[in-house]
Amino acid sequence: MTNKLQVAVLGVDVFDAAFAESDTPYTRLDWKPPAGGDAKLVDALFRLETECVDDKGDSLIDRANREAFDRLRKGRPVLKRVRPAHEVIAGLDKETILHAGPPIAWADMCGPMRGAFVGAVKYEGLAKDDAGAETLLASGKIKCRPNHHHRAVGPMTGMISHSMPVFVVENEPFGNQAFCPVNEGIGKVMRFGANDESVIANLRWIETVLAPAIDQALVDGGGVDLKVVMAQSLAMGDEMHQRNVAASLNFHKAVAGGFHAALSGNPEGRKAVEFVAGGNEQFFLNLAMASCKAIMDPLRGIPYSTVVTAMSRNGVDFGINVSDLEGEWFTAPCLKPQALYFPGFSEADANPDMGDSAIVECFGIGGMAMGAAPAVVRFVGAGGAEDAYRYTRTMREIAVGPNPDLPIPGMDFIGIPSAIDIRRVVATGIMPVINTGVAHRLPGVGQVGAGIVTPPMEIMRRALSRFAEKRLGKCGR
Amino acid sequence: MTNKLQVAVLGVDVFDAAFAESDTPYTRLDWKPPAGGDAKLVDALFRLETECVDDKGDSLIDRANREAFDRLRKGRPVLKRVRPAHEVIAGLDKETILHAGPPIAWADMCGPMRGAFVGAVKYEGLAKDDAGAETLLASGKIKCRPNHHHRAVGPMTGMISHSMPVFVVENEPFGNQAFCPVNEGIGKVMRFGANDESVIANLRWIETVLAPAIDQALVDGGGVDLKVVMAQSLAMGDEMHQRNVAASLNFHKAVAGGFHAALSGNPEGRKAVEFVAGGNEQFFLNLAMASCKAIMDPLRGIPYSTVVTAMSRNGVDFGINVSDLEGEWFTAPCLKPQALYFPGFSEADANPDMGDSAIVECFGIGGMAMGAAPAVVRFVGAGGAEDAYRYTRTMREIAVGPNPDLPIPGMDFIGIPSAIDIRRVVATGIMPVINTGVAHRLPGVGQVGAGIVTPPMEIMRRALSRFAEKRLGKCGR
Numbered sequence: 001m002t003n004k005l006q007v008a009v010l011g012v013d014v015f016d017a018a019f020a021e022s023d024t025p026y027t028r029l030d031w032k033p034p035a036g037g038d039a040k041l042v043d044a045l046f047r048l049e050t051e052c053v054d055d056k057g058d059s060l061i062d063r064a065n066r067e068a069f070d071r072l073r074k075g076r077p078v079l080k081r082v083r084p085a086h087e088v089i090a091g092l093d094k095e096t097i098l099h100a101g102p103p104i105a106w107a108d109m110c111g112p113m114r115g116a117f118v119g120a121v122k123y124e125g126l127a128k129d130d131a132g133a134e135t136l137l138a139s140g141k142i143k144c145r146p147n148h149h150h151r152a153v154g155p156m157t158g159m160i161s162h163s164m165p166v167f168v169v170e171n172e173p174f175g176n177q178a179f180c181p182v183n184e185g186i187g188k189v190m191r192f193g194a195n196d197e198s199v200i201a202n203l204r205w206i207e208t209v210l211a212p213a214i215d216q217a218l219v220d221g222g223g224v225d226l227k228v229v230m231a232q233s234l235a236m237g238d239e240m241h242q243r244n245v246a247a248s249l250n251f252h253k254a255v256a257g258g259f260h261a262a263l264s265g266n267p268e269g270r271k272a273v274e275f276v277a278g279g280n281e282q283f284f285l286n287l288a289m290a291s292c293k294a295i296m297d298p299l300r301g302i303p304y305s306t307v308v309t310a311m312s313r314n315g316v317d318f319g320i321n322v323s324d325l326e327g328e329w330f331t332a333p334c335l336k337p338q339a340l341y342f343p344g345f346s347e348a349d350a351n352p353d354m355g356d357s358a359i360v361e362c363f364g365i366g367g368m369a370m371g372a373a374p375a376v377v378r379f380v381g382a383g384g385a386e387d388a389y390r391y392t393r394t395m396r397e398i399a400v401g402p403n404p405d406l407p408i409p410g411m412d413f414i415g416i417p418s419a420i421d422i423r424r425v426v427a428t429g430i431m432p433v434i435n436t437g438v439a440h441r442l443p444g445v446g447q448v449g450a451g452i453v454t455p456p457m458e459i460m461r462r463a464l465s466r467f468a469e470k471r472l473g474k475c476g477r
Numbered sequence: 478m479t480n481k482l483q484v485a486v487l488g489v490d491v492f493d494a495a496f497a498e499s500d501t502p503y504t505r506l507d508w509k510p511p512a513g514g515d516a517k518l519v520d521a522l523f524r525l526e527t528e529c530v531d532d533k534g535d536s537l538i539d540r541a542n543r544e545a546f547d548r549l550r551k552g553r554p555v556l557k558r559v560r561p562a563h564e565v566i567a568g569l570d571k572e573t574i575l576h577a578g579p580p581i582a583w584a585d586m587c588g589p590m591r592g593a594f595v596g597a598v599k600y601e602g603l604a605k606d607d608a609g610a611e612t613l614l615a616s617g618k619i620k621c622r623p624n625h626h627h628r629a630v631g632p633m634t635g636m637i638s639h640s641m642p643v644f645v646v647e648n649e650p651f652g653n654q655a656f657c658p659v660n661e662g663i664g665k666v667m668r669f670g671a672n673d674e675s676v677i678a679n680l681r682w683i684e685t686v687l688a689p690a691i692d693q694a695l696v697d698g699g700g701v702d703l704k705v706v707m708a709q710s711l712a713m714g715d716e717m718h719q720r721n722v723a724a725s726l727n728f729h730k731a732v733a734g735g736f737h738a739a740l741s742g743n744p745e746g747r748k749a750v751e752f753v754a755g756g757n758e759q760f761f762l763n764l765a766m767a768s769c770k771a772i773m774d775p776l777r778g779i780p781y782s783t784v785v786t787a788m789s790r791n792g793v794d795f796g797i798n799v800s801d802l803e804g805e806w807f808t809a810p811c812l813k814p815q816a817l818y819f820p821g822f823s824e825a826d827a828n829p830d831m832g833d834s835a836i837v838e839c840f841g842i843g844g845m846a847m848g849a850a851p852a853v854v855r856f857v858g859a860g861g862a863e864d865a866y867r868y869t870r871t872m873r874e875i876a877v878g879p880n881p882d883l884p885i886p887g888m889d890f891i892g893i894p895s896a897i898d899i900r901r902v903v904a905t906g907i908m909p910v911i912n913t914g915v916a917h918r919l920p921g922v923g924q925v926g927a928g929i930v931t932p933p934m935e936i937m938r939r940a941l942s943r944f945a946e947k948r949l950g951k952c953g954r
Contacts, residue, residue, distance in 0.1 A: 232722075235714055235852055236713040236714045236722065236723050237712055237713045237714060237886065245709075245713065246713050246723060246726070249723070249726035249727070249729075249730060250726070250755075252726075252754065252755075253726060253754055253755030254755070256750050256751055256754035256755055257747040257748070257750055257751040257754075258747075260737055260740065260746055260747055260750040261746070261747050263737065263741075264740075264741050264742055264746060265741055265742050269737055269738070269741060270734040270735075270737055270738050271734070273733050273734055273737040274733055274734040277729065277730055277733035277734075277754065278727075278729075278730030278731070278733055373886075374886035374887055374889075374890075375712055375886045378890075384889045384890065385886060385887055385888065385889040385890070386889065409714065409850075409851035409852045409862060410851055410862055410887040411862065412851075412861045412862040412863065413851075413855075413861065413862070
């Protein structure tokens with residue numbers, strides 16, 4: 001018997017070719033150097049693990065992240081009302097308009113965001129046409145602020161202006177509120193940058209017919225526990241970012257009687273019922289976003305916690321917030337989604353990633369819960385059922401824990417991967433997967449596709465460096 | 478080198494112990510003798526395969542079953558109306574009451590079936606109390622007929638009487654109609670044998686409020702394609718026998734606007750909307766049954782086809798119909814389901830298997846499509862997600878084909894196993910799995926659990942013997 005050479009190859013791939021050509025059998029291990037091989041980050045990760053410990057040697061960061069995870073699980077978002085934004089959002093005067101993503105000035109905005117701002121200015125009656133709106137916006141008299149600075153979120157461009165009705169979701173155990181506008185339906189809509197008369201008329205109908213009827217149903221029925229709706233819908237094939245088919249129906253189910261009564265005898269009643277009870281399959285997206293925002297806000301500012309409390313994009317920059325680094329944005333240019341485009345469109349038409357909607361992935365649904373929604377994987381062009389399961393299994397590696405409150409039946413009832421830990425993201429190189437709609441890069445065109453996207457890796461690394469800088473050497477030992 | 482003994486064991490298990498105790502490695506193959514080792518059936522199966530062929534040697538039976546499968550796939554059940562039974566069901570005079578399962582006389586009925594008959598007699602005003610109803614039924618003046626003899630189906634006891642509103646489902650490409658009563662909700666209901674005043678009052682409310690409003694919505698909107706609803710709901714975690722959560726919502730979605738309009742200003746409107754839009758999660762079961770009945774009826778009477786066109790139980794006997802043996806029932810005593818019982822109940826309380834609902838398994842949903850509904854597997858006490866997938870994979874072995882019109886996303890979009898072939902059932906010993914509710918054996922108590930059940934094997938064997946007797950020696954060669 002000869003002693004045969006046994007070869008395992010890992011890391012860089014320069015040796016593969018050599019062995020592949022030889023007769024020597026070799027095995028390639030699926031291993032990558034931690035933190036992409038960045039020595040400073042590897043050192044920071046190691047020191048955070050060894051130095052940030054208490055007297056007993058237990059990790060202060062792990063403990064803080066468990067606290068964050070506990071708060072996440074305790075969260076119970078209840079839809080209480082639908083009210084005009086200025087009534088419930090502090091600081092929303094007539095000249096302030098809120099947008100998705102990290103802060104950005106009018107001059108720096110992408111096409112669809114500019115289109116949406118023009119639309120919002122017209123909707124509020126601050127200008128009577130596009131030219132007037134653009135002049136006003138260029139004058140600097142309109143304050144442009146991120147939704148996240150006002151406890152709010154909005155999909156895609158994310159517009160919230162003074163008169164616009166917003167869902168008021170209260171995280172009952174903590175008492176904090178979160179806000180999101182009412183979903184406008186599909187087609188020509190302001191969230192994708194459209195702003196013509198039909199868009200404004202639709203928003204006015206939501207303001208005067210739909211929102212008051214939902215509000216009346218909520219006052220009548222005492223609110224809707226949206227965590228229950230999310231758990232039911234996850235078991236019905238929705239991940240609640242790109243698929244809200246079941247969730248929209250389950251929400252209607254929760255208010256059906258009161259909603260019918262509120263609209264009884266109203267000539268617009270039929271249209272309103274059709275809109276909520278099925279005509280608009282993404283209706284629940286905005287409720288999922290408000291729920292996740294309400295759940296995630298109490299996780300902000302936990303000392304030593306490396307959990308991501310928000311991921312958000314303004315169409316130019318992708319920004320994240322991290323619990324222990326509350327008040328700071330880590331930003332870098334948005335990536336373009338890997339998408340399936342609608343007929344007639346291609347990647348050349350796509351605006352980079354946009355919207356506050358990635359708050360749902362912070363909680364653990366959307367791209368994190370792809371395993372619950374194999375049909376979505378096809379819709380966004382990312383494979384079959386096994387791929388869906390694989391996405392969710394992979395996301396478990398960067399989450400603090402599986403969340404047993406939202407089990408995925410098709411994956412033997414494992415919980416969704418909740419609370420993204422930037423340490424694990426940086427160490428493994430696995431980025432959170434976000435399911436997203438894709439807007440045309442020009443104002444006024446609308447949606448051109450749907451796909452998946454990740455944050456740019458550098459913001460995760462930069463946030464971890466900042467965290468290490470803040471905490472290393474001061475970990476209390 | 479020694480020549481080692483390699484052993485494979487199959488069939489009877491008497492050798493296992495001997496090898497298990499020896500050092501000789503052995504492999505047990507998962508093989509059973511065909512047709513349970515019944516030499517006559519094995520011979521019949523063999524002769525049917527070799528003798529029932531055309532000039533080119535192609536199987537007449539396979540061809541007939543492909544024709545059956547094609548008709549099944551072509552079926553498009555559309556809900557047209559909700560009308561009083563006597564208006565649409567031929568021969569349903571005031572003294573005729575239809576029931577689930579194969580034919581049975583009053584004297585032979587099980588407890589819950591008797592309870593339901595007493596209720597139906599009271600509902601029709603033919604007697605004013607239970608004693609009067611029982612006297613009348615015992616007198617033989619009430620004609621008791623199987624639903625299946627009137628193109629109808631009903632869940633559990635399956636009562637259809639003169640005034641009762643029924644769904645009218647038309648299989649448009651074929652023009653045949655099928656009928657099923659409106660689901661009564663859960664709790665104390667006639668289908669489980671309850672018959673007190675609350676049961677009668679609920680049926681009256683369905684007759685006077687709910688059914689006319691759904692009918693108006695249907696006339697208004699032009700009918701609902703129930704195949705579309707079934708396909709959508711299968712992708713949302715329903716198998717549509719024990720779980721109709723998504724299907725009920727999807728049905729409401731299809732009629733939402735017209736249903737709202739029909740009930741606008743009606744003081745009972747709110748209750749009716751709540752009933753259909755979510756309060757009754759099994760609402761769609763009856764629509765699934767009518768759809769499958771409408772789809773399966775054109776498969777009756779195809780010469781040489783060994784496809785099961787109905788499986789049906791009256792609480793005493795389980796009966797099946799087979800395409801080529803149209804007009805004949807093959808019956809044997811019903812089995813008791815393997816069930817999870819509600820608190821306070823046990824198998825001792827259970828009535829044997831009952832209802833026409835197993836028509837859905839003939840089409841390929843319900844127990845056949847368990848892989849689409851892992852949550853149901855838990856509800857009926859039959860395991861986890863992998864078990865759900867395994868059930869459906871196993872059912873593929875006895876079905877003519879996977880039906881691509883109803884794909885299961887969680888199983889990489891494979892189609893449901895459609896059209897049960899008695900040859901394969903007998904050859905493999907694999908029985909169709911039926912998801913079912915379980916009634917208390919006494920009249921008036923109601924549902925006590927839910928579980929899975931199969932037909933008794935002997936009716937499959939008897940049907941195959943009869944088919945062989947009819948066709949062997951006369952196969953046209």
